[in-house]
Amino acid sequence: MNLRIVIGLTSCAALIALPLFFGGYAIRLATLTIMWVGLATCWNLLSGYARYIDFGSVVYFGIGSYIAFLVMARLEQSFWVALILAAVASGLIALAIGIPTLRLKGAYFAIATFAFAEALKQVALEWDNLTGMSLLGGSHGATFPINTSSAFFYYVFLALTAGILTITILTERSAFGYALKAIAQDEDAAEGVGVNTARAKAQAYAISASFLGMYGATESYWLTYITPSSVFDVHITIQMVIMTLLGGMGTVLGPAVGAAFLYLVSEMLWARFLYVYMAMVGLIIIGVILFMPQGIVGSLRGGFPKPHKEA
Amino acid sequence: MAPLLEVRKVTCRFGALEALADVDFQLREGEILGIIGPNGAGKTTLFNVITGSIRPSAGEVIFQGRKITGERPYRICRLGIARTSQIARPFPGLTVRENVLIAAAYGKGLSLDRARSEAGEILTSVGLGAVADLTPTAISPASRRRLELARALATGPRALLLDENMAGLTSGEIGEMLGLLNGLRERGISMVVVEHIIKAVMGISDRIIVLDHGHKIAEGRPHEVAADPQVVVAYLGRRYA
Amino acid sequence: MSLTIQALINGILLGGVYALYSAGFCLIFGVMGVVNIAHGELVMLGAFAAYWLFLLGRIDPLISLPISFGLLFCFGYILQRLLINRVVGAPPIMSYILTFGIHLVIANVALLAWTADFRTFAVPWAGTSLTWGGLVIPKARLVTFVLAGFVVGLLYLLLSRTRAGRAIRSTAQDWEMARLMGINVRAVYALTFALGAGVTGVAGSMVSTFFVIHPQMGLQYTIVAFCVAVLGGMGYLPGALLGGLLLGVVESLCAALLSPGLSVAVTFFILFLVLLIRPRGLLGRGMLE
DSSP: OOHHHHHHHHHHHHHHHHHHHOOHHHHHHHHHHHHHHHHHHHHIIIIITTOOOOSOTHHHHHHHHHHHHIIIIISOOOHHHHHHHHHHHHHHHHHHHHHHHTTSOHHHHHHHHHHHHHHHHHHHHHHHHHHSOOSSOGGGOEEOOOOOOHHHHHHHHHHHHHHHHHHHHHHHTSHHHHHHHHHHHOHHHHHHTTOOHHHHHHHHHHHHHHHHHHHHHHHHHHHOEEOHHHHTOHHHHHHHHHHHHHHOTTSSSHHHHHHHHHHHHHHHHTTTOHHHHHHHHHHHHHHHHHHOTTHHHHHHHTOOOOOOOOO | OOOSEEEEEEEEEETTEEEEEEEEEEEOTTOEEEEEOOTTSSHHHHHHHHTTSSOOSEEEEEETTEEOTTOOHHHHHHHTEEEEOSSOOOOTTSOHHHHHHHHHHHHSOOOHHHHHHHHHHHHHHTTOGGGTTSOGGGSOHHHHHHHHHHHHHHTOOSEEEEESTTTTOOHHHHHHHHHHHHHHHHTTOEEEEEOSOHHHHHHHOSEEEEEETTEEEEEEOHHHHHHOHHHIIIIIHHHHO | OHHHHHHHHHHHHHHHHHHHHHHHHHHHHHHHOOOOTTHHHHHHHHHHHHHHHHHHHOOOHHHHHHHHHHHHHHHHHHHHHHTGGGGTTSOHHHHHHHHHHHHHHHHHHHHHHHOSOOBOOOOTGGGOEEEETTEEEEHHHHHHHHHHHHHHHHHHHHHHHSHHHHHHHHHHHOHHHHHHTTOOHHHHHHHHHHHHHHHHHHHHHHHTTTSOBOGGGHHHHHHHHHHHHHHHOTTOHHHHHHHHHHHHHHHHHHHHHTOHHHHHHHHHHHHHHHHHHOTTOTTSOSOOO
């Protein structure tokens, strides 16, 4: 049996057993770390492999949150129903939005996704005023039924993150993964050797959106109280981008390493020195871009090089 | 017999510029058709129209009896038309083998394992077996041209469009490339060859068409075309007159 | 009816503000292809320059405009030479992530230095308005509006009529060619970025006379500059005027006639649609990557 499998199985067992030995703050820290690892991994699937930089990923986190709220608080269904509906709704919306938007390249795609996320945040804020319903709660926020088991959320996040990591590993080993990498490097050439580029991009976008929807649903249920500004917060997207970049775009482990590193550093620093911390993050980003543009994992491994400039 | 590929009255305008004007031609099964013409004659545009990356302003392209104008490029590739580009454009971050593998997996619809072994065979057949696990940036320009050809072949084409595949090669390398192309013809692949190296294209083509400023000004067997006074003036003049 | 007319006037004036601080963004993108996410920080620095000059030196912001231009010009020049030059020509993501890092550093260093307090300062003339038949035109915004037209016009003339402008334009079209023709591309980029930063500093100074300023104000300005640039056509300088005016009018009318919160949503939906339908901007003069 090779070493990687042994390490993998051991760490899985350790992660599963963790709540049996620790509680309170340690579990909270572990849960959030696992969530951020998952979010960054979601972002990496399209943006890391195919290099379509999505600046609006948080929109699916927010959609998932509000779907969960509607299902659980308004329709009084179970969390599991909410989780499935959040995944389905996010995935379908991602297909509808992604198919036209993914025709845009570079900064245009980034700006369009950003614009869509901001627009939807405002719609969520204004929905009740506008329609005269009291459905989403607007800026007053929305409250979930309470679940006090911290182990419950730990396991849900663990399962989600295991899921998206598995999908990434399978992608890396499949023709689909090659298609995404080819799109990153030369989209026209990829199309020219038979890759249905529009479909590959939309698939990656929709898969990552469904997971983001589930993360949103789960985190909101955990926090029990959400507002449009909290679940559609552009800083959530920015964190995913930076974590992935820091760890290495288009690698399986990069986003996980970047997310765990940045989240733990921030946990140590930012409660006490928020501005110093943010300025430091800025310096780290500048340093990474200038000195190791392939990220931590990419630089260690030699990753795959930057796509060349289009001719 | 119906031609394999037929271009009917294709016109292509970019603003005021008419890159192609009413161009027709046919490619028969098993044939090598040469296209020559000065720079800016519209040769590359013609390839872009056939492979679907540019939509023509008018006219249509028929492949195996079916209209393919307006189809997306990947569909046209899967139907059996592959091309090489004037400037070799391998995926720089994938190995030589992976470059070919992706073409076999998507263009030909093979499973990943079969695509991998297919890629190995094709690379051996074009003489790149030894460098299969290097990245394209690590191999010579002549080898990159072969990689471009290998990648096109891996999609399993019936018709192969070669855009200046020999530019920049030494005469020895040109000889080897011509040998490769003759081998492909024997395997039943029809080809359209755009080339600046007149001697090479004259030698290998069954027929030649001449483009000038987007117009087809001559068509025929190589020696007939070479003797056409209009062609001599438009293109060969400087060299042959 | 007069409400609508007033909203229209407000929108046009707001549009002038938008155009003024977006012009530098358009210039930088047009020449270097760099989407500068730290753009709003340049606005913020310009605003604080005017603020401190007024507070410490009692210099009227209108008088201190050349000073903020000069300060930001130098700052932009150094920023470009030290950092941004290294990502010009690299994949676009590198430029926006690098400038995002710069955004974080500037905004948070400013927070450390100046605290998160919201600041305003009262320049006597800037608080007054012209009134005419019940319609109100705040003087400070009118000045900003005129300045927007002036700055865009001046930049346009500079690009089309001067030697430096020709160098900038030919570099924008094809930097490799420009280099072969003996143009010092790095110097051109540094000059462009410095110019863009300078006019953005001017915009910031004007903004400080009628908006609240604070170290974290930057991001929202960057976002508006994005919108303006997309509507007008990315990199097409006169488009900044059109994009700014359009955005200002739409926002102001939406806020007056529908609801203030919705005006932001409408803005972003328009932006999203324009990107999908006319990615080269409303006039179709912008560039594509």
